[in-house]
Each structure stands twice: as structure tokens, then as C-alpha cells.
Amino acid sequence: MEPGPPGSSRPTEPGPCLSSQQGADQAASASLQSAAGAQPGRHSLAVAAVLPAGGCGERMGVPTPKQFCPILERPLISYTLQALERVYWIKDIVVAVTGENMEVMKSIIQKYQHKRISLVEAGVTRHRSIFNGLKALAEDQLNCKLSKPEIVIVHDAVRPFVEEDTLLKVVTAAKKHGAAGAIRPLVSTVISPSADGCLDHSLERARHRASEMPQAFLFDVIYEAYQQCSDYDLEFGTECLQLALKYCCTKAKLVEGSPDLWKVTYKRDLYAVESIIKEKISQEICVVTDIEEDNKYVSHLLEEVLKSELNHVKVTSEALCHAGRDLQQIILDQCYNFVCVNVMTSDFQETQKLLSMLEESNLSILYPVVVVSVHFLDFKLVPPSQKMESLMLIREFAKEVKKRNIWLCGLLISYPQNSTEVVCY
Structure with missing residues (x-):
């Protein structure tokens, strides 16, 4: 998919918060209070985020997992953390990484001064990594700095251009409906082949959408879904919204996403990311x-x-x-x-x-x-x-x-x- 340009609004440029965001913070806080049905002066929603980052990047065709591939000499995952970190109302960001990359991730956090980041060990599949992140938020352990949120955002470590406006939309929709996810129109028509490799049927493109990230859930909904789901789902499933529907009967609200929600998948995508970042700065x-x-x-x-x-x-x-x-x-x-x-x-x-x-x-x-x-x-x-x-x-x-x-x-x-x-x- 060809990336679109970053949104016209100020990008959620991360890391150490260098500029004053008081006005934006107040606006976002008001929106969250409205979503929670809160009265003026009450606390806004408790929101956390989980990033599965345990993939090996087979489709990338490079020895380094794509989330750690350098963009302008800085790992890709750092840009994604930066975008989430810039959103002040996300209180905790849990990153699931493999044991062999744990020290690499710690060094990234230290070098680029990322804040509010907690690390957990990734599972062997995407769903198992997300489940590990959710368990870290659910468990009220002694001396644990994490606390159970009301809303949890699930986002990909290799989608660096997510903006606060999109995050706010899915969180607000999740508060009302229990689950929400960003979608985009399909670029190509989806077809189903028969066993002999011939066309069986095609889907009407106008009626279907591509599921993107971020997604957001009432924490109790998605955590219960993962606790109930089968080993088959944990091994081969890819869609979190489907788990909420299948095991908790929660129909997700679909939110139209911006063109820059595309996922870095292939090697050529790295050059596209670099080009967009250079244009932005x-x-x-x-x-x-x-x-x-x-x-x-x-x-x-x-x-x-x-x-x-x-x-x-x-x-x-x-x-x-x-x-x-x-x-x-x-x-x-x-x-x-x-x-x-x-x-x-x-x-x-x-x-x-x-x-x-x-x-x-x-x-x-x-x-x-x-x-x-x-x-x-x-x-x-x-x-x-x-x-x-x-x-x-x-x-x-x-x-x-x-x-x-x-x-x-x-x-x-x-x-x-x-x-x-x-x-x-």
C-alpha cells in the first residue's frame, strides 16, 4: 500500500515532550471526560496501550526484526513509541518483546528517553504477545507500577504515524460500544480461489473494509475474550475485534482511519517511512x-x-x-x-x-x-x-x-x- 502524507494537523511527535501542550491536553481531557460521562472536574478515563513487538519480520527479508530496523539511524519502534508517548492521557504503554531482544529494547528506551514504558516477554504468536501485555495490566502485584485501565489500546509496533485524533476516536467509541477499531477502504478486490487454484468467487469491494490499527477495548471485555479463547485462536488468529465478538458478543464500532495508518511490512516500506519522516521534519x-x-x-x-x-x-x-x-x-x-x-x-x-x-x-x-x-x-x-x-x-x-x-x-x-x-x- 502506498503511504499517504501525514495528517494536516500537528503530528503526534513523541519522545520527550519538548513543547507546551496545555491547550491540546485540555481539549483531549474534555473529550475523554465526555466519553466517560464524567462531570467537569472529575478524572478522565484510565487508558493504557499494548504493543506486540515480538515478530521476526519474515516478509521483510532482512535479518533484523522490522520493528528494530533503523530509520535515520533510529529504530522504527522508537517512532511508534514516540507517537503514543506524546498523547499524555495514555498512562501506560506495555511492549511485548522476545527475551533475546529485551536488552535491545531497554537500550532504545534509555537512549531516546522514552517514558511510561513497561516491558513484558512476548509469546510465540501475536495474540499470545497481546495476552501477555494484558495480563501485566490486569495483575495487581506488589511493587508493580502498572494498574488496570478502563480502556486498553492495541497497536502495532510498526505503525509509526498514528495521530492523537485517531487514538481519541477509537477510545471514545470503545467506551460506548465495548470495542472499536480503525478501518480503511480496500485498495484491491478480495477474491477466493478454489482448491485447484481457479477463481471461486470475489467480494464486492465497496461493502468490505481493511482492518487497521489502532483498536481499543473496554479492558474487561478484551481480557475476558483472551481468557476464554481457544489455543487455535491464540496460534492462528490475527483479529482482536473478532475475539471480542466471538467470546464476549461485543460488536466493535468501526472508525474510519487516516491514510497514514499503513503497516511497515516489506523492505520498500522502510524507504517510504524515511521519506515521510524527512518530509515532516x-x-x-x-x-x-x-x-x-x-x-x-x-x-x-x-x-x-x-x-x-x-x-x-x-x-x-x-x-x-x-x-x-x-x-x-x-x-x-x-x-x-x-x-x-x-x-x-x-x-x-x-x-x-x-x-x-x-x-x-x-x-x-x-x-x-x-x-x-x-x-x-x-x-x-x-x-x-x-x-x-x-x-x-x-x-x-x-x-x-x-x-x-x-x-x-x-x-x-x-x-x-x-x-x-x-x-x-
């Missing part, structure tokens, strides 16, 4: 200058050029000379691309200030940050060779910050004053 560029607002002519020209050439990208500009409050907010809002224009100073100090701010923010933990350091030089006053030598420091600095996932490059613009001739290095 390249939607904004911040031009940072070392001069006062009244004298921002050079950076203003650069900003206008970028806007005209990259009309699909949001371009903003900020001065680094003040306390940097506006710039800090841009960093908190997760802008990953910066152009630092050095006009008043010919050295590297202003770019170093920006890099220090980026390092302190931990922004590059999740995605690579790109910084272009621009320097202007009147070559009638200073020979380019002399200036280039003084700016070689940028090479060593670039090696250091690359270790922290910040990609630094330099641009030296050499020109004589009162001339239209410009030379770039």
Missing part, C-alpha cells in the same frame, strides 16, 4: 541572525529568497542577540533546520551560541538537526584564504556536534562592498 526553516531587528536587511533578503524557492516550507527569522526567548520557543516547537547568519561578527561565536541552545534542548535526540552557518566577508579588506583558515574551526566543531545528531555545515560568502559580484565557498 523539513517543513520549517528558522533564519537566525546576530544583528538587531532594525538592521536585519541581509537575513531578511535570505528569508525572502528561501520563501520564494521553498514555497511549501515555513520560513521564520529570529535575532540571537536578545535573550533568545522567541528562538527558544521555536526550538521547543521542534524546528529541525536552522540557518545562522553571521554579519556583525566574522568569527564562529554566534553559531556556537545557537549550537549550545540546541544541545541544551535535547532536540536532536529524536531527529537530526541541520545547521548552516553563513559568514559574509569583504575580500577587499580580508583575503579569502586568511578568512578560510580562521573558519576551519567549523570542521572540528562539526565532527563534535555530529555525535549529538546535529549536522553542521558552513557557507562563506565573499564579496566587495558596493559591488554585485559575490563568491561563495
Whole structure:
């Protein structure tokens, strides 16, 4: 299935929550209170999530299980955890992984600073892994940090682009109906072959839908279904909604999902995920200058050029000379691309200030940050060779910050004053 672009609303970009979500939190909390029939001031629903992540990825055709395949040098499952973690009202996230991958998963959680994650051992099948996750939430053990939720979300570890709006829809529907799941229209017609390999019959595509993730359940409904289901279901079943219907007579409410709910299945899907992520983090560029607002002519020209050439990208500009409050907010809002224009100073100090701010923010933990350091030089006053030598420091600095996932490059613009001739290095 060809992936669609991420939704137009702000993506649920995960991990350490870098920006203020107070308004979004209040809106989501109000929706959950409404779903629970709560009065204003009462607590919202207790929601947890279970991610089966014990698969070996046979269809992927690579030695590494697909949930651990690197995307921009970061494991795929980390992006999925990030998306769920960003949703503040999901209190616990239980991940089922095989014993041999338990330490790998722990290192991922530590490296990318994931929160509210608990690990359980996966079963030999998808359903057994989900059941293990549910049992971890159901068991009220001494010193156990998990508590039984009212609603549980089941999601795939290899569906990284789930958004809060979809999660909220299935949770709200599950509260009312007992179970709910995201669906999408079928892309191809489903046919049934006969024993001899010939067409037996086909299904009317308009009447059927593809079952996707996430799915949500009243915890007692899905837990009871798993407790009752047969070994055959646990070994060969794939559909959680069917278990709720078969063993608890609970008809799931089907919720139309967005195009980005597709599942990473084949090797080519990894390239699609990388492309989508790159597109998402390249939607904004911040031009940072070392001069006062009244004298921002050079950076203003650069900003206008970028806007005209990259009309699909949001371009903003900020001065680094003040306390940097506006710039800090841009960093908190997760802008990953910066152009630092050095006009008043010919050295590297202003770019170093920006890099220090980026390092302190931990922004590059999740995605690579790109910084272009621009320097202007009147070559009638200073020979380019002399200036280039003084700016070689940028090479060593670039090696250091690359270790922290910040990609630094330099641009030296050499020109004589009162001339239209410009030379770039």
C-alpha cells in the first residue's frame, strides 16, 4: 500500500515532550471526560496501550526484526513509541518483546528517553504477545507500577504515524460500544480461489473494509475474550475485534482511519517511512541572525529568497542577540533546520551560541538537526584564504556536534562592498 502524507494537523511527535501542550491536553481531557460521562472536574478515563513487538519480520527479508530496523539511524519502534508517548492521557504503554531482544529494547528506551514504558516477554504468536501485555495490566502485584485501565489500546509496533485524533476516536467509541477499531477502504478486490487454484468467487469491494490499527477495548471485555479463547485462536488468529465478538458478543464500532495508518511490512516500506519522516521534519526553516531587528536587511533578503524557492516550507527569522526567548520557543516547537547568519561578527561565536541552545534542548535526540552557518566577508579588506583558515574551526566543531545528531555545515560568502559580484565557498 502506498503511504499517504501525514495528517494536516500537528503530528503526534513523541519522545520527550519538548513543547507546551496545555491547550491540546485540555481539549483531549474534555473529550475523554465526555466519553466517560464524567462531570467537569472529575478524572478522565484510565487508558493504557499494548504493543506486540515480538515478530521476526519474515516478509521483510532482512535479518533484523522490522520493528528494530533503523530509520535515520533510529529504530522504527522508537517512532511508534514516540507517537503514543506524546498523547499524555495514555498512562501506560506495555511492549511485548522476545527475551533475546529485551536488552535491545531497554537500550532504545534509555537512549531516546522514552517514558511510561513497561516491558513484558512476548509469546510465540501475536495474540499470545497481546495476552501477555494484558495480563501485566490486569495483575495487581506488589511493587508493580502498572494498574488496570478502563480502556486498553492495541497497536502495532510498526505503525509509526498514528495521530492523537485517531487514538481519541477509537477510545471514545470503545467506551460506548465495548470495542472499536480503525478501518480503511480496500485498495484491491478480495477474491477466493478454489482448491485447484481457479477463481471461486470475489467480494464486492465497496461493502468490505481493511482492518487497521489502532483498536481499543473496554479492558474487561478484551481480557475476558483472551481468557476464554481457544489455543487455535491464540496460534492462528490475527483479529482482536473478532475475539471480542466471538467470546464476549461485543460488536466493535468501526472508525474510519487516516491514510497514514499503513503497516511497515516489506523492505520498500522502510524507504517510504524515511521519506515521510524527512518530509515532516523539513517543513520549517528558522533564519537566525546576530544583528538587531532594525538592521536585519541581509537575513531578511535570505528569508525572502528561501520563501520564494521553498514555497511549501515555513520560513521564520529570529535575532540571537536578545535573550533568545522567541528562538527558544521555536526550538521547543521542534524546528529541525536552522540557518545562522553571521554579519556583525566574522568569527564562529554566534553559531556556537545557537549550537549550545540546541544541545541544551535535547532536540536532536529524536531527529537530526541541520545547521548552516553563513559568514559574509569583504575580500577587499580580508583575503579569502586568511578568512578560510580562521573558519576551519567549523570542521572540528562539526565532527563534535555530529555525535549529538546535529549536522553542521558552513557557507562563506565573499564579496566587495558596493559591488554585485559575490563568491561563495
